[in-house]
Amino acid sequence: MGSFLSYSVAVLVSLALHLGLLAVLFVGWEPETSRVMIQPQFIEAKLVELAPKKTVAPRKPKVDVAKQKREAKKRRDKQRRDKLAAQKKAEDKKREQERIAALSEKKRLEELRLAEEQRRRDEQAAAEEAERKRIETEFAEAVAAEQAEINAQEDERVANSYRQLIQQRLSQNWSRPPSARLGMETLIRIRLVPTGRIVGVTILTSSGDTAFDRSVEQAALKVEQFVELQGMKPDLFERKFRQVDVAFSPEDLRL
Amino acid sequence: MSIWHLISNASVLVQLVMGILFVASIMSWIMIVQRGIFLNAAQRGFRQFEDAFWSGVDLNKLYGELTQEAKEHGGRDGVENVFRAGFREFNRLAQTDKADPDAIMEGTDRAMRVALSREDEKLNISLPFLASVASVSPYIGLFGTVWGIMNSFRGLAMVQQATLATVAPGISEALIATAMGLFAAIPALIAYNRYAAIVETMNSSYETFAEEFSSILHRQIRAN
Numbered sequence: 001m002g003s004f005l006s007y008s009v010a011v012l013v014s015l016a017l018h019l020g021l022l023a024v025l026f027v028g029w030e031p032e033t034s035r036v037m038i039q040p041q042f043i044e045a046k047l048v049e050l051a052p053k054k055t056v057a058p059r060k061p062k063v064d065v066a067k068q069k070r071e072a073k074k075r076r077d078k079q080r081r082d083k084l085a086a087q088k089k090a091e092d093k094k095r096e097q098e099r100i101a102a103l104s105e106k107k108r109l110e111e112l113r114l115a116e117e118q119r120r121r122d123e124q125a126a127a128e129e130a131e132r133k134r135i136e137t138e139f140a141e142a143v144a145a146e147q148a149e150i151n152a153q154e155d156e157r158v159a160n161s162y163r164q165l166i167q168q169r170l171s172q173n174w175s176r177p178p179s180a181r182l183g184m185e186t187l188i189r190i191r192l193v194p195t196g197r198i199v200g201v202t203i204l205t206s207s208g209d210t211a212f213d214r215s216v217e218q219a220a221l222k223v224e225q226f227v228e229l230q231g232m233k234p235d236l237f238e239r240k241f242r243q244v245d246v247a248f249s250p251e252d253l254r255l
Numbered sequence: 256m257s258i259w260h261l262i263s264n265a266s267v268l269v270q271l272v273m274g275i276l277f278v279a280s281i282m283s284w285i286m287i288v289q290r291g292i293f294l295n296a297a298q299r300g301f302r303q304f305e306d307a308f309w310s311g312v313d314l315n316k317l318y319g320e321l322t323q324e325a326k327e328h329g330g331r332d333g334v335e336n337v338f339r340a341g342f343r344e345f346n347r348l349a350q351t352d353k354a355d356p357d358a359i360m361e362g363t364d365r366a367m368r369v370a371l372s373r374e375d376e377k378l379n380i381s382l383p384f385l386a387s388v389a390s391v392s393p394y395i396g397l398f399g400t401v402w403g404i405m406n407s408f409r410g411l412a413m414v415q416q417a418t419l420a421t422v423a424p425g426i427s428e429a430l431i432a433t434a435m436g437l438f439a440a441i442p443a444l445i446a447y448n449r450y451a452a453i454v455e456t457m458n459s460s461y462e463t464f465a466e467e468f469s470s471i472l473h474r475q476i477r478a479n
Contacts, residue, residue, distance in 0.1 A: 006292040007285070014284035018277070025258050 068136070075128055082121065090114065158232070159240050165228055166244060174219035176250055177211040184209060185249040186216045192244065194237050196229035204245065216248045261428040266406055272399030272432050276392055280439035283388040286381040287446040294453050297378065300333040301460060308338070308464075314471075318342045332377055334461050338468060340370035345472050356476045363472055367465045374461055378454045382447060389444035396436020403429025 093114065097107050184207040191200035201220045206213050229241060262273065307317065321335050344366035348359040407425020411417055 003289075003293070006289050006296075009292065010285045010287075010289035013288045014281050017284055018281055 068139070072132065075132070079125065086117070086121070155233075155236050155240075159236060162226075162229060162232065162241065163244075166226060166246070169223050169226060170219050170246060170248075173222040174248065175215060177209075177215050179209050179211050180215075180250045181209075182250060184212055185247055186213050187245060187247045188216055188220060190220055190244045190246060192226070192229065192237075192241055194230070194232075194234065196226035198224060198226075207248075219248070220246075258431070261424065261431060264424070265403065265428045265431075269399045269403045269429065269432055272395055272402075273435055276396055276399075276432070276435040276439050279388050279392050279395075280435070280442075283385055283439060283443040283446075286385055287442060290381060290385075290446070290450050294378070294450060294457070297333055297457060298453070300335070301457065304334050304338070305464070314342065333374065334464050336374060337367050337370040337461060337465055341367040341465065341468055341472070345476075349476070356473075359476055360469070360473055364465075364469055367469065371458075371461055371465055375454075375458055378457055382450055382454065385443045385447040385450070389440050389447050392436045392439040392443070393433075394436070396433040396439075399432025399436075400429045403432060 093107075093110055096110075100106070185205070186207040187204040189200075189202045189204050190198055191202075193199050198220060201217055203213055203217065207216075229237065232241065262270065265273070318339060321339055325335075325339070341363050345359065345363040348354050348362045404426055407422050407429065410425065411422050414421055
């Protein structure tokens with residue numbers, strides 16, 4: 001009886017203890033794990049072909065073109081109205097001529113004035129035409145400039161991704177000599193061909209330590225070829241990757 | 256990456272090891288608590304009995320009370336049984352006329368020795384189990400760990416790029432087995448050491464009491 005009681009108490013205590021332990025593990029484990037499992041962000045070497053976005057740029061000109069059209073129409077309307085008015089005037093004039101044929105002098109004057117007016121109108125039309133052309137060319141220029149800027153940005157982004165790739169590849173292949181110290185820096189110039197092959201490495205500024213310089217040179221030679229560069233646009237390559245200057249400096253050392 | 260995730264992803268053998276260790280831990284805690292209660296009661300009972308015995312009460316009356324109590328509540332544990340066995344044997348032998356004092360004392364001592372060894376057995380129940388858990392469960396856990404790490408390294412041999420992330424879960428999961436082994440073993444070991452010491456003390460106390468009681472009876476039989 002007494003032993004039965006003590007056994008049941010013991011079973012209860014033991015089960016409670018273990019269930020409590022499981023509960024603690026279940027509840028208390030998560031946050032620590034999530035903290036532990038933060039991984040360094042790997043540099044994605046995948047090259048995404050960045051096609052220039054055509055959504056933003058054309059929309060703006062479309063709006064402007066419509067406006068332009070509206071303006072042109074307005075101008076045309078005005079011209080038409082002017083023309084009509086002029087015709088009416090001419091008819092009036094004719095009637096007047098017929099009515100007052102005797103007043104040839106007046107008529108002549110009138111004709112002169114008419115000619116003058118016509119000339120003025122032509123001038124005005126020409127000026128308007130010139131103005132419109134000017135605006136159109138300005139607009140085209142602006143669009144072109146904008147497009148160029150967008151292209152330049154895209155190019156820069158692509159170039160950056162390639163630069164990152166080059167940097168990553170070089171640092172993978174770089175084995176620093178034991179004499180490497182914090183603050184050393186070697187600047188090299190890598191000459192490339194469009195296949196991505198390295199055809200020349202020259203040291204622009206030495207770190208002062210020959211072993212270090214040699215290791216940098218070796219890193220570049222070890223890479224041999226950046227295969228991914230083959231997919232680049234030729235003009236971008238010519239502009240930015242014919243020669244690449246790379247600075248090597250150990251930043252994670254303690255000394 | 257919760258601990259449940261790790262456990263459920265472990266290989267069957269490692270899971271088996273974990274299960275064994277978990278059950279062992281539960282069992283050993285049952286023993287720990289039960290033995291704790293039992294030994295505590297035994298110590299308290301011994302002190303109470305000694306107080307009653309040395310208070311100068313009549314031994315016949317004490318025997319009568321204890322027998323009455325034993326009849327009502329079932330057999331009680333502890334030194335009372337030694338006393339009752341010795342006293343009963345002594346009275347029985349003393350009632351037969353032709354018995355000589357030495358034979359009476361010999362019979363009494365024998366009866367008390369038997370009662371003592373019974374009490375010793377009662378005190379020692381499940382202590383061997385605690386000892387086994389304490390000494391074996393670290394090895395079981397270690398086995399699980401070694402097996403798990405073996406597997407995770409074998410998996411590592413198959414991947415091209417070995418990062419820490421490919422082995423870490425395997426090792427972590429394997430180490431759970433060792434942790435569980437230690438979790439089961441440490442309380443069992445502590446409890447075993449403590450309870451073994453208590454049992455030894457109790458046994459020597461019982462023996463001392465038996466000797467003292469024997470000497471009292473001896474005096475009584477010589478006086479007659």
